[in-house]
Amino acid sequence: xxxxxxxxxxxxxxxxxxxxxxxxxxxxxxxxxxxxxxxxxxxxxxxxxxxxxxxxxxxxxxxxxxxxxxxxxxxxxxxxxxxxxxxxxxxxxxxxxxxxxxxxxxxxxxxxxxxxxxxxxxxxxxxxxxxxxxxxxxxxxxxxxxxxxxxxxxxxxxxxxxxxxxxxxxxxxxxxxxxxxxxxxxxxxxxxxxxxxxxxxxxxxxxxxxxxxxxxxxxxxxxxxxxxxxxxxxxxxxxxxxxxxxxxxxxxxxxxxxxxxxxxxxxxxxxxxxxxxxxxxxxxxxxxxxxxxxxxxxxxxxxxxxxxxxxxxxxxxxxxxxxxxxxxxxxxxxxxxxxxxxxxxxxxxxxxxxxxxxxxxxxxxxxxxxxxxxxxxxxxxxxxxxxxxxxxxxxxxxxxxxxxxxxx
Numbered sequence: 001x002x003x004x005x006x007x008x009x010x011x012x013x014x015x016x017x018x019x020x021x022x023x024x025x026x027x028x029x030x031x032x033x034x035x036x037x038x039x040x041x042x043x044x045x046x047x048x049x050x051x052x053x054x055x056x057x058x059x060x061x062x063x064x065x066x067x068x069x070x071x072x073x074x075x076x077x078x079x080x081x082x083x084x085x086x087x088x089x090x091x092x093x094x095x096x097x098x099x100x101x102x103x104x105x106x107x108x109x110x111x112x113x114x115x116x117x118x119x120x121x122x123x124x125x126x127x128x129x130x131x132x133x134x135x136x137x138x139x140x141x142x143x144x145x146x147x148x149x150x151x152x153x154x155x156x157x158x159x160x161x162x163x164x165x166x167x168x169x170x171x172x173x174x175x176x177x178x179x180x181x182x183x184x185x186x187x188x189x190x191x192x193x194x195x196x197x198x199x200x201x202x203x204x205x206x207x208x209x210x211x212x213x214x215x216x217x218x219x220x221x222x223x224x225x226x227x228x229x230x231x232x233x234x235x236x237x238x239x240x241x242x243x244x245x246x247x248x249x250x251x252x253x254x255x256x257x258x259x260x261x262x263x264x265x266x267x268x269x270x271x272x273x274x275x276x277x278x279x280x281x282x283x284x285x286x287x288x289x290x291x292x293x294x295x296x297x298x299x300x301x302x303x304x305x306x307x308x309x310x311x312x313x314x315x316x317x318x319x320x321x322x323x324x325x326x327x328x329x330x331x332x333x334x335x336x337x338x339x340x341x342x343x344x345x346x347x348x349x350x351x352x353x354x355x356x357x358x359x360x361x362x363x364x365x366x367x368x369x370x371x372x373x374x375x376x377x378x379x380x381x382x383x384x385x386x387x388x389x390x391x392x393x394x395x396x397x398x399x400x401x402x403x404x405x406x407x408x
Contacts, residue, residue, distance in 0.1 A: 013051035023340035121362035133365035136339025142290025156276030162253035169262035200287035226260035276304035
């Protein structure tokens with residue numbers, strides 16, 4: 001460690017970076033101290049200045065501002081770097097940071113493709129640096145609760161299947177001004193890597209692995225139907241996905257959703273075991289299972305074969321009793337339930353030597369990304385795709401033009 005303070009650099013100061021800064025402030029408020037955000041970097045001077053001002057107000061310190069991350073790496077003494085960038089920039093900048101001696105916390109979905117992500121993982125191994133993947137939603141109380149309920153409680157038997165389904169439409173809006181940069185790069189497959197199945201969908205893919213284990217195969221249709229005609233990936237950016245997902249442990253489930261389904265809306269998340277079910281129908285849970293934050297309240301119900309039911313509050317009490325105080329504090333240090341704060345705290349604690357490893361490193365994050373890519377690869381070839389074949393690079397027809405664009 002460079003000093004008694006953990007000196008962090010932040011590269012990229014757009015919307016998600018602001019969420020990270022607010023999470024850093026909550027760490028301070030809960031007595032989880034030691035972080036000094038010493039530098040912020042963005043090519044957009046206004047965004048960088050806004051982030052620096054936010055740091056001063058919330059963290060009590062104004063960081064140095066840079067427009068070039070290379071200059072920041074050269075001039076600043078830091079213990080780690082937090083990357084909040086468009087997907088296509090993850091691999092090159094994270095590798096540069098690690099080769100400059102920095103540990104890296106990288107926003108999802110790791111790299112823009114499996115090949116890019118492998119370069120990142122190999123660089124971490126080569127340099128001996130920690131590369132942690134930002135996956136806040138698996139750290140939320142609802143996800144921790146459902147993992148315990150499905151796998152450890154024994155209350156609904158053995159997990160067997162699931163149905164995660166959502167469809168909603170909205171009034172058509174005319175674009176009246178220039179698109180914000182975040183909207184621009186997300187519509188560019190060469191910078192984003194894909195549409196919602198890659199962006200918010202990475203949280204679902206990581207979450208479903210966390211809850212149920214490794215995925216074996218995916219069969220998917222990823223289409224755009226908002227124009228009134230059905231067109232398929234890769235020619236378009238999807239607004240609708242239908243996917244059948246099978247797991248290596250025999251579980252089968254469906255992940256289907258649409259953001260352009262005019263008329264009646266519906267949503268349901270259901271997990272079935274041999275002796276009962278767990279369900280939720282809160283908003284946006286199709287990507288962020290058992291969400292906590294903003295206007296969404298974390299709710300759900302477990303029901304056994306005999307009709308007995310428990311809401312999440314009752315289950316939480318049972319979970320806390322079962323796991324014990326030490327494990328509970330490990331999952332929710334000082335009562336921290338903010339997944340963004342947890343991932344930052346965990347990153348710091350591992351580098352400080354207070355924890356053995358990060359929960360999701362680059363190699364593990366690649367397994368979640370491989371599910372996202374399997375959706376696109378299956379939609380491209382029209383066949384069932386093995387996730388292991390995507391992970392290994394054997395199947396990459398959808399990703400190949402993206403790799404060619406980035407010369408990887």
